[in-house]
Amino acid sequence: MMCNDARLLLHAYLDDELDAAQSVAITRHMQNCPACTARYAEYTQLRKGLAQASLYRRAPDALRKQWSSEMLSPRAAMPAVQVRRLSVPLAMAAGFVAALLLAAPLWFYGLPYRSDDATRLVDDAISSHIRSMQPQHLMDVVSTDQHTVKPWFAGKLDFSPHVKDLAGEGFPLVGGRLDALGGHNVAALIYKRRLHVINLYQWPASSTASDQETTQWHGYTVIRWTSDRMRFVAVSDANEDELKQFVLAFQNDTAAPPTR
């Protein structure tokens, strides 16, 4: 393989889009070509830079509000469609939505509304997670070291939270925070999964153990469980499978000593 071919394939290799034969070819080429190896390292670095969460632009509250489930329900007032350049097709589309809202049949009223304690807790946890994503709110103590994070909570809470780093499983611990959830003071641990942030809340519970419950809400996944007289709630916008994997890693790690 020549450097010229490698230059393009390098990117596909970085993106994990090459088949096995091409991957072998490119790794062989890099073994013998310091220039391409250096380039590859630079692009890996660039990718890391691009993975910084602050480059990702989340939908502003105004837009989120317009597209909340309340907006799709007839109980809410008519959504204010704030579009400066209201084109004709857009106006018609907006009119169509409005017509749909006005003409919404009874099935709309049958939508389940959350009211009990458990769902209120889920709502709280998601709100807290969203709030934590706002600048300067995520962490009180920034450390990837569980032996720094755990003592930090001492004296701030009347219990000692379980803290472990799961970097080995792909969920590095990045810090901790004090928070309040459902009237409890809770410990929040912050983990990362690539670009996603996972908030893990915990506080003492009266029961010893309970089944795991998973709830989905607008792209957020919430998993709740109790073990060792502690109540845990994990929230993230990572997909459900990844969050389940995280919960499993956290639970499994209780017995085994951490890998760090």
Added chain:
Amino acid sequence: MPSDIHAISSSQNARFEACVLPHLDAAYNLARWLAHDDADAQDVAQEAMLRAFRYFHSFHGGDARVWLLAIVRNTFYSLRTKTGPENAHETFDDDVHAPTDEAPSPEARALLAIDVSALQTALQNLPHPLREALVLRELEECSYKEIASITGQKIGTVMSRLARARERLKAELTGHSTEARRHDVQ
């Protein structure tokens, strides 16, 4: 259009909420990186969501995120043609943007200390076709196949545009931007 009102059944509405709404952040992120400022991005995202809602009956399974992102992209380009004649004719010639010779330079090592604002500026300075490919790949973590289906391009084009996007970004960040920019059709 309002005669279509019966086309959307109750289950479709619930499905819209379940399938499409979770990708609102992704829609806005793409809109924001394509558009000039926050207000434009909100317009694009809002109209794209309305279009998605309007045409949801034509969504027959598959990946709702890919489907929505394709709508966001189309919405952006159609709004831009309508409202911004001064930059509507930005053309992109893949040959002109052929990779320049780039030997790893000492300055390139400075990439190790990438700061967010420099990266953001560099990304904003990329031509739209390169920017959208990179945003979809690095921020949305789309596969080449997904990017190809969102942008309506061949996978080979996606691959070469990503390579060019990264080369350009690296050049911007390491101060070799003047030569690369000279070729731009602005």
